[in-house]
Amino acid sequence: MTTSAKIRVCVAGATGWAASALCQALVQTDDLLLVAAISRKHAGDNLQEVLSLDTPTPVPIFATVEEALQIPCDVFFDYTAPDIAKHHVITALRHQLHVVVGTSGLTDDDYREIEQVATEQQRAVLAVGNFAISVVLLNKFSEIAARYMPQWEIIDYASDKKPDSPSGSALELANRLAKVGQPAYTIPVEATQGYKATRGATINHTQVHSVRLPGYVIALESIFGQESEKLILKHEAGTSAVPYVKGALLAIRQVHTLTGLKRGLDQVMTF
Known part of the structure; x- marks a missing residue:
């Protein structure tokens, strides 16, 4: 990833409540590029049309992480469910991607396994329980x-x-x-x-x-x-997903500065 290139992002669970707000924000940025999405319900569709995204570029939706990662990207963002998130994260790491995890419910044992793979692959996983x-x-x-x-x-x-x-x-x-x-x-x-x-x-x-x-x-x-x-x-929290978008964008932009497993958005913030 060069400093001048846009950071290419794949979002898993892209049509969910928080993830759809993130996707809407991603296409409004100058430095990030939404290139692929995962949603079993909408597999085969165009995310641009499903979410009415303000972008001329089609964003294909896939049913599986293996299919989605055929499209080159830099950061994999998971907003799914704990029963599939670990597989998504480990697969993305083995594709040499940095990963941001917004999924709830992963256990300490899950993260120990994820940390081992992240260290082996010399990639970063930033796990954030809440982006607000x-x-x-x-x-x-x-x-x-x-x-x-x-x-x-x-x-x-x-x-x-x-x-x-x-x-x-x-x-x-x-x-x-x-x-x-x-x-x-x-x-x-x-x-x-x-x-x-x-x-x-x-x-x-x-x-x-x-x-x-x-x-x-x-x-x-x-x-x-x-x-x-x-x-x-x-x-x-209120009923809007807005509080989570700013933190998620920060995580996507900064995860490449880390190595291994890090937990909490404060890992990429200055206090």
Whole structure:
């Protein structure tokens, strides 16, 4: 990839809610070029027509990653589902592409496998649980809080239609907090009297609770406590996909500066 050439992008899950907004933005840029898309539902169609993209260039839609990657590109962006995302990412890496992952639900084991392939191929995977700048800030502030307040838990909220639980944002936050330390619960979860499941799932030593109800879009909350005081940090999303587009474009533009697996949009941001 030269500095003067446009960065060629393939988007998997291109007709989804967030990905379609990203595709609309991609064709408005001067430095990025949307060259291919993956959508099993619209395979064989032209994304330009499906999304009414303001571009004269056709964007073919394929059913599989293997078909899509026959078209040369530089960055593979995955906005699909966890049951197929790992295959997409590993296939793209083995095609010598850099990868941005926006898909929720991939596990730490999935990412360990992905990291191994990325390192072998000397390519980058930037996994972002949430591209909204407010979530990046929540993660950063939470890491600071965990250094000074000994107990914390995470709550993630989403619509009743969201199939994965917890969200990718919650998983990323739990992963980050684990690098700071472990919460010192007064009563260990295993010593809970009654129904231990009400204490949530233990993920990287942090209790994570997921709410899935109509009326919610996406929200993420980290709660920190110590004697006689508490701190609540919360991100709430509206119904528009706009907050995720700016961060996704930044990830696409900067992923080539990395090597191996990196988690979080802050990996390509300056603080």
